[in-house]
Amino acid sequence: xxxxxxxxxxxxxxxxxxxxxxxxxxxxxxxxxxxxxxxxxxxxxxxxxxxxxxxxxxxxxxxxxxxxxxxxxxxxxxxxxxxxxxxxxxxxxxxxxxxxxxxxxxxxxxxxxxxxxxxxxxxxxxxxxxxxxxxxxxxxxxxxxxxxxxxxxxxxxxxxxxxxxxxxxxxxxxxxxxxxxxxxxxxxxxxxxxxxxxxxxxxxxxxxxxxxxxxxxxxxxxxxxxxxxxxxxxxxxxxxxxxxxxxxxxxxxxxxxxxxxxxxxxxxxxxxxxxxxxx
Numbered sequence: 593x594x595x596x597x598x599x600x601x602x603x604x605x606x607x608x609x610x611x612x613x614x615x616x617x618x619x620x621x622x623x624x625x626x627x628x629x630x631x632x633x634x635x636x637x638x639x640x641x642x643x644x645x646x647x648x649x650x651x652x653x654x655x656x657x658x659x660x661x662x663x664x665x666x667x668x669x670x671x672x673x674x675x676x677x678x679x680x681x682x683x684x685x686x687x688x689x690x691x692x693x694x695x696x697x698x699x700x701x702x703x704x705x706x707x708x709x710x711x712x713x714x715x716x717x718x719x720x721x722x723x724x725x726x727x728x729x730x731x732x733x734x735x736x737x738x739x740x741x742x743x744x745x746x747x748x749x750x751x752x753x754x755x756x757x758x759x760x761x762x763x764x765x766x767x768x769x770x771x772x773x774x775x776x777x778x779x780x781x782x783x784x785x786x787x788x789x790x791x792x793x794x795x796x797x798x799x800x801x802x803x804x805x806x807x808x809x810x811x812x813x814x815x816x817x818x819x820x821x822x823x824x825x826x827x828x829x830x831x832x833x834x835x836x837x838x839x840x841x842x843x844x845x846x847x848x849x850x851x852x853x854x855x856x857x858x859x860x861x862x863x864x865x866x867x868x869x870x871x
Contacts, residue, residue: 675710
């Protein structure tokens, strides 16, 4: 099988100009000067076979629209200049009518996103722009027949005034939240924290009264599910921070008590030194 070999002058020309020209322009220039019949694809293959590198990797926007064959000529400029305030659906219809394309709304949205063309259409109501059905009854914007169908369909699942969910928890119910603490329901109405309370805090209040603002209730055995009053202790937030920072939480309540006493002693020493410096 015969192998066609290009003259040396072709190699010299391509080697010299390949870093400066795209394959389309390089093929055209070589054909005009040396009488070859390169296409862009065959020029690319020729360069690859002989190691002639093309230094122009990234196309500019102008080069892309000069050489691309996917979209009709002038379409990009038309979309760019007419997009503001026009939805993707409307723009697709305008482009299809002008260029004979078959764009859908989704395709047009993707086209504009890829090429950085903004329309200013966010897809949601702007501040101060009232919804079209504001103040209207269902029958006014869907029709009486359609409204009757909708009401009949949803009536079976609608809550009636005064109804309560069948799975609603009663007062006294206890649950465990995502942080592992027990919550107890104290009333049926109100906000979340009006209806629920932390069980360990409630148990402490029941036995010893209100919790000071700078104090917190903690667990001697480090188990937040054990809300027995014998397992609870009142510590300051600074003491809690030091215990956590030093890893002095233990499953043995006696060790935890010792850690609290040590932290309190350190705080007392620091406070005494501080007062002495002031004097």
